[in-house]
Amino acid sequence: MAKKLSIGEYLLDQLYRRGVEHMFGVPGDYVLGFYGCIARSKVRCIGTTREDAAGFAADAYARLKGLGAAVVTYCVGGLNIANPIAGAYAEKSPVVVISGAPGMKERRRDPLLHHKIRNFDTQRRIYEQITVASAALEDPLLAYHEIDRVLDAVQRYRRPGYIELPRDMVDVVYPHHTTAATLEDITDPEALADCIAETAEFLNRAKHVVVLAGVEMHRFGLRDELVQLIKKTNYPVAATLLGKSVIDEEHPLYLGVYEGAMGQPSIQRFVEQADCVLMLGSTMNDIDMGIHTANLDSGKVICANSDRITVRRHNYVDVPLRSFTKALLKAPLMRRHGPPLPARAYPWGVPPRGDAPVTVAGLFRAVNDFLTEDMIVICDIGDSCFGAADLVMRGRTNFLSSAYYASMGFAMPAAVGSQFVDCRLRPVVLVGDGAFQMTGMELSTAAKYGLTPIVIVLNNHGYGTERQILDGPFNDIHLWDFAKIPQVLGRGKGFSVKTMDELRAALSASMECHDCFCILDVDLDPYDISPALKRLGESMSKNLK
């Protein structure tokens, strides 16, 4: 008969069974006992420099692998990770936060223990705001079930969960636990039938259907169904920015990224001229809708996501995205032959001469030329992300960004997390100088574990996106010589890039370098921006007042 697991062991066993082989975190005294427990388990804990970096790394890991976890100490660690976890909530990434806490025996008479903020439940109350399920494992009788409940909810809703583990509960064994049955998504079969009938009729009556695919098709494991659907129907498909690479971008029916006026005009026109837009796994958020520049009449939209299914102006409830997608595949949909797809446009124009300074367009063109199938592009927010929308990704889901929550500092730690999912997948990080100053020193963790990201710093000397909205000295930042960071870290290769020739040489040298990270400090004019950002800036200026 198997040895009964302690609460700490059970938590790790459940995480491992659900696919978590690596966790990310920073130790601290209230979580040290659990770190000892991890060291004896099959799960490996990757030490980052800061807790927020652990959060972003676990988020990226979760996006690629289906579940991620971060391990932190009480409050001083737990609150440092609040922002990445809020981002995972907003963008539906299944990350579990495990926080150490003072032992139950220490809490008698409510003492002032270090790291305590107000009450012993303060941190948990905060996490209730930014997770789908939370539990403090304060009672051995309930602890095992609570672990099941939180992990089930995280996997079901693809949103973060919170587990607080008092340090004197880690090694407690409670003898009578049996795992509860996992709750299934509830599908109302009659609502589903109505919804599919109406959707099929709408699709079959339309002359020109376009699918707009979002990130949830990846999160909820529905990419195969998406490909089958367009194969069956011949519908052309665009992706949202957040969903970029949800489908192989070399697929003949793929249009490119649709994002209202921020996207390429030919794609915007094609999508907006359709008489039926089938949004699958995407939401009407402001970034994906080109900051209110999308012109999609709700009367011609079917919007299916994990919150609800909306057909034109009415909603179906209890019709989960998965049930909807699978049923739609079986529905009698006519094969369509709409207008010809717009030609693939490369919006970067003629590249600058080799000895000319690098431009934003020239940079993206050069990066696009050098991408291969074994790379994953990870973008920070700002022009790094908006400009990257036009890159052509080869293969499956190799584009990550925080395009909706839009937290600066996502990319570099996310690159660390992604390379633990698949060490053969080489991260290409596109990050602004401002965002790099927030979390870029997480290169330290890349150096520590021998990771090999290629980090391209779009150095436009400040907060470039904001200069387009309201300029002032507050958008200036102190200049770093990013290429010298390898000297501080004792590993890695740095390149200072000013001209197009230097850029191509540095990209080639980075490709050749297989045993360490590379960082390219690419000098850009502070006011040179991608066409997408130009349109966005103009749009946001209007919304500022």
Added chain:
Amino acid sequence: MAKKLSIGEYLLDQLYRRGVEHMFGVPGDYVLGFYGCIARSKVRCIGTTREDAAGFAADAYARLKGLGAAVVTYCVGGLNIANPIAGAYAEKSPVVVISGAPGMKERRRDPLLHHKIRNFDTQRRIYEQITVASAALEDPLLAYHEIDRVLDAVQRYRRPGYIELPRDMVDVVYPHHTTAATLEDITDPEALADCIAETAEFLNRAKHVVVLAGVEMHRFGLRDELVQLIKKTNYPVAATLLGKSVIDEEHPLYLGVYEGAMGQPSIQRFVEQADCVLMLGSTMNDIDMGIHTANLDSGKVICANSDRITVRRHNYVDVPLRSFTKALLKAPLMRRHGPPLPARAYPWGVPPRGDAPVTVAGLFRAVNDFLTEDMIVICDIGDSCFGAADLVMRGRTNFLSSAYYASMGFAMPAAVGSQFVDCRLRPVVLVGDGAFQMTGMELSTAAKYGLTPIVIVLNNHGYGTERQILDGPFNDIHLWDFAKIPQVLGRGKGFSVKTMDELRAALSASMECHDCFCILDVDLDPYDISPALKRLGESMSKNLK
């Protein structure tokens, strides 16, 4: 007649009137309009690399100046500052967080706007947990009063407050505002009389009284009263670690830092042998009480702090610390001549030879020798803080630490904040290598504004404090060559220090350098610790299980 102020202008005007000349922050689109408003005001906004650094800087500014403020954007900025603000709550520092937010007009129909987590009130609900007062300025009719209310509460309780400013409210002017009367602390005169009578009788009957002074005597502006009290009564006085430097450490009645078994044994003995301990402005938190190693019988303690006055085992309510202290000064207290004070002990022993490796004790001895009155010592948590307890501070309140909340990463950004309070006060930062990796790159802000901290990295190759509790590879971190950071930042001087001679030379060179920051990478044995940390580690190991 004066021009009526907009909501944004009124907020800045009130902050300036209450002493805020500098704020700290990172801009973002939802707060850019307010940044424009700041640029036209008397208040200067200092740009940091990250929001948490802005939080720590504003916290240090508040500790020294009585009020501080941080300005951030919605959620992605606001949640990045949650940890420093929670620390300010735990350690009673009056910091105001001002967060931008989507405009009220943008919120109709609850759209998915970028940076939004769950609902538009999610961030405010989080801040309700870690502030004494919070307000979202969503209604011009109430906004001016709400600003008054939050700022009054922050100043009254010396704890953080939260003001959320929708971007379309910044420039709104509401014509009929009159400032409300500030609420005063409530004192129950009869409870105060009883409390003072009992306290005075207790003090006068005791043979050997010791005062244990905490940080609240500084926060609540009662340092002069503390000095008057010991002058009148001749009571010897010790400080808590969090309260270190609340009294001039060269005062003849000053004993040193009391912190149970973590402190110097002669001070512990002297305090614990007293038959009456008058705790003023200090709490029984675990760090100040030497992690449960303090042996203070509650039957001989009077504990007066901003929460309550406790005489032995009963509490007085509605007796504020200020009223209590002022009334105690007027009470008929007998002048005492207790046992002679223990001789000032310098616990560092014989310094190592000049060519010998630097030891922790040798380091603190050298730092102590080199401190002058125009310096402020700012410690990160860990041995940087515990070891610093024995330094002798000259002058007034020139020691800052996060000794109770114990958040790593406090010191470097706090040094930035402190130098804006008084540019002649030179910060000496004591920080471990692990903590430096969290926020040390905030040296960038020192470089940007020409600040001159002397940063001493106690480089013991990992999380040294934790090695004493439970050692394992999770306590190892990647080594940085800290002395090369000036090359990345294009400013500053770096020193690699291995021997005592190199340490003294680097300290002297730093003293001579008046126009930039200096960073000393001091190589230490990973297991060399201060005596205080050794006792703490042993104590915490016992509490781990």
